[in-house]
Amino acid sequence: MSTINLEYESPYSGFYNVFGSQFVCFSTQPQLQSWKLEQAINADTICRGLTEFYYDTESGRGHFILPDSSLSPTGHHTLRYPLPNVVTQRTVYRWQDRVRDETHTHIATGAHGFESLCCSEMLAEMVEEAQMTTNGKVTCPLCQIIWQDCRAFEPCDFMVTGTDR
Incomplete structure (x- = not known):
């Protein structure tokens, strides 16, 4: 079991005003398995319930939508990866x-x-x-x-x- 570091960027502020959700961009190390990364991020209480997850394995950058949320997961976060099954x-x-x-x-x-x-x-x-x-x-x-x-x-x-x- 190991950990990964995620850097959440400031969410696009206008997205919440229009759709009631947040569009969140992040960066981490490349070459992770996308579905395992999505599970790890979704297990974080700040990002629980995320949708429309995307992760580029080459660059290590991605984004997702937090529906009905005004939370701001900006900054540095350390997550367990992969999650224990x-x-x-x-x-x-x-x-x-x-x-x-x-x-x-x-x-x-x-x-x-x-x-x-x-x-x-x-x-x-x-x-x-x-x-x-x-x-x-x-x-x-x-x-x-x-x-x-x-x-x-x-x-x-x-x-x-x-x-x-």
């Missing part, structure tokens, strides 16, 4: 004559975003999305163990070829 699942396991029913918030992985890091859904008899108030905190002990074990690796420890990531 979690998934809350109710999982039922059956082994011999015993049934185990668990609900945990897991670290989400995979292309679909609903697979857990610990792969708890692989051996389960039933998996369903669940609601839990954890404020994005991981409650699965196995996900935590796997995450701690993997933290020793750095990007220089990998030599993966033939992937588009």
